[in-house]
Amino acid sequence: MRLGTHMRPPSSYSQAVAAEVRAELARKGRSRQWLADAIGMPLSTLNTRCRGTEPFRITELAAVSEALSVDVRDFLPALDAVA
Numbered sequence: 001m002r003l004g005t006h007m008r009p010p011s012s013y014s015q016a017v018a019a020e021v022r023a024e025l026a027r028k029g030r031s032r033q034w035l036a037d038a039i040g041m042p043l044s045t046l047n048t049r050c051r052g053t054e055p056f057r058i059t060e061l062a063a064v065s066e067a068l069s070v071d072v073r074d075f076l077p078a079l080d081a082v083a
Contacts, residue, residue: 013077015052017061020075022050024068039063 025035032050036043041060048054056064056075065072 011055014055016077017056017075018050018052020077021056021061021064024070024074028068030068035064035067038067 025032032046033043035041036046039046039060041063049056049060061072061075065075
């Protein structure tokens with residue numbers, strides 16, 4: 001990935017959060033398209049978030065947790081786990 005001056009590489013924390021979202025989608029047997037529709041987010045934006053390229057905003061994570069019926073804290077790994 002080529003980074004412009006306005007872009008930062010994804011953080012390991014953003015990638016860990018994205019991995020938790022992907023894992024929960026798999027556990028629930030749901031697709032990204034289903035989730036995008038459920039939370040009213042364009043699929044391309046959700047894909048960017050799920051790759052960890054762009055971090056989820058807290059409001060987006062709240063919507064994801066509601067759609068998947070899980071606690072939002074389930075998506076937030078301990079800081080020492082991603083250091």
